[in-house]
Amino acid sequence: MKVRVGFIGCGGIAQVHADRLAKMEGVELAAFSDAIAERARAFAEKYGGRAYADYHEMLEKEKLDACFICIPPYAHTDQELLCAERGVHFFVEKPVALTMEKAVEALKAVRRAGIITQVGYMRRFIDSYRKARQVVLERGGGVALFEAWWIGGIAGGPEHWWRRKALSGGQLVEQSTHLVDQARWMVNSEAEAVAAFFETRLLRDLPNFDIESASAVIVKFRSGAVASITSTCAAQPAGMDVNFRLIARNVELVGSGGNVILVEGERREVLQATVDAYYEEDRHFIECVKAGRDTEVPYIEGVKALEITLAAVKSAEEGRVVRLPLASY
Ligand SMILES: NC(=O)c1ccc[n+]([C@@H]2O[C@H](COP(=O)([O-])OP(=O)(O)OC[C@H]3O[C@@H](n4cnc5c(N)ncnc54)[C@H](O)[C@@H]3O)[C@@H](O)[C@H]2O)c1
Known part of the structure; x- marks a missing residue:
């Protein structure tokens, strides 16, 4: 069986997914849609399939098995609801929405429809991270x-x-959400409270810029563990660094690029990252669709990461600790 895939949004990350899906057996890139028709046409020319300016029309005319929703955070309106109504499984990029209302509405539609979903937290598919997490769990x-x-x-x-808060949600909501998801996944517990401070003045002279230049977020988990997630978009190019560290009772993990240094007592072992995480996450989604089983990162995982980042925004704005949940779902 070939999985017939359509795209909503044909921008930067859509290209990453389409490139990988094009190399996969059992996938047909059937249709592309983008609010900028030219972009959908360029994808259709490159990968085959039909181009649409309107995803409503695409979903109406094409019999899709699955859809890749690759639009900016502010643009999530009815895409997930329409896929759910039509029984079209979907892969959606993070963040899944900018408000809990929107995210919970989509989550309920997904549950009602019983469709298969995945959120684009590709760090979960880096093989060194997976091995390291397994050691921590075991x-x-x-x-x-x-x-x-x-x-x-x-x-x-x-x-x-x-750079516009109303459109992206800010660096934490849009980007460091990857680290928030990684924290939930590696700590293997649910968050119960969040405290945060944001720096919001430093870069205000930049055109159209109204997001935080830096954030410091503390998450308390039900297990008792704590997480600290710091972010900035004010770094010098040569100083950029995205990484993590985890301290468990018997084991320590030190991220090093995609690799992970595993420390156990006097022993240090480097777990090498050997895969293309985007390919792996896409392959996982397609395999789950074929097998009719849910993915390792279903839609609710995106809702939970969003909830933590929105709680941090609230904490920073109100100057207090914010307890979860923010909504019932
Ligand atoms: N997982 C990752 O590593 C990763 C990397 C980059 C981006 N992303 C996420 O992917 C999403 C998209 O980011 P991007 O960098 O591809 O953005 P982009 O701006 O490059 O592309 C978005 C595309 O969506 C189209 N679009 C906007 N509104 C639309 C609508 N209502 N209907 C149809 N098309 C619409 C735009 O015209 C544009 O072509 C964001 O949520 C971002 O956080 C994830």
Whole structure:
């Protein structure tokens, strides 16, 4: 059976997925849609399939098995609901929405429809991370601390949606959400409270820029573990660094690029990253669709990561600890 795939959004990350899906057996790139018709046409020319300016029309006319939803955070309106209504499984990029209302509405639609979903947290598919996590689960003896940092720059130019809070949600909501998801996944527990401070003045002179220049977020997990996630988009190009560290009772993990140094007592072992995480996450989704089983990163995982980042925004704005959940779902 060939899985007939359509795309909503044909921008940067859509290209990453389409390139990988094009190399996969049993996948037909059947249709592409983008609000900018030219982009959908360029994808259709490159990968085959039909181009649409309107995803409503695409979903209406094409009999798709699955859809890749690769639109900016602000653009999530009815795409997930329509896929669910039509029984079209979907892969959606993070963050899944900008509000809990929107995310919970889509989650309920997904549950009602019983479709297969996956959120684009590709770090979960890095093989060194997977091995390291397994060691922590099997013989870590409990996690004390997860810490991670995203020391980066500003994505896109002055007109890009990334630097506008109403469009992206800010660096934490849009980008460091990867680290929040990694924390949940590696600590293997649910968050119960969040405290955060944001720096919001430093870069305000930049055109259209109204997101935080830095954030420091503390998450308390039900297991007792704590996580610290710090981010900035004010780093110098040569100083950029995205990494993590985890301290469990018997084991320590030190991220090193995609590799992980596993420390157990006097022993240090480097777990090498050997895979293309985007290929692996896409292959996992397609395999799950073929087998009719849910993925390792279903939609609810995106809702939970979003909830933590929104709780951090709230904490920073209100100057208090925010307890979860923020919504019932
Ligand atoms: N997992 C990752 O590593 C990763 C990397 C980059 C981006 N992303 C995520 O992917 C999403 C998209 O990011 P991007 O960098 O590809 O953005 P982009 O701006 O390059 O592309 C988005 C595309 O969506 C189209 N679009 C916007 N609104 C639309 C609508 N209502 N209907 C149809 N098309 C619409 C735009 O015209 C554009 O072509 C973001 O949520 C981002 O956080 C994830």
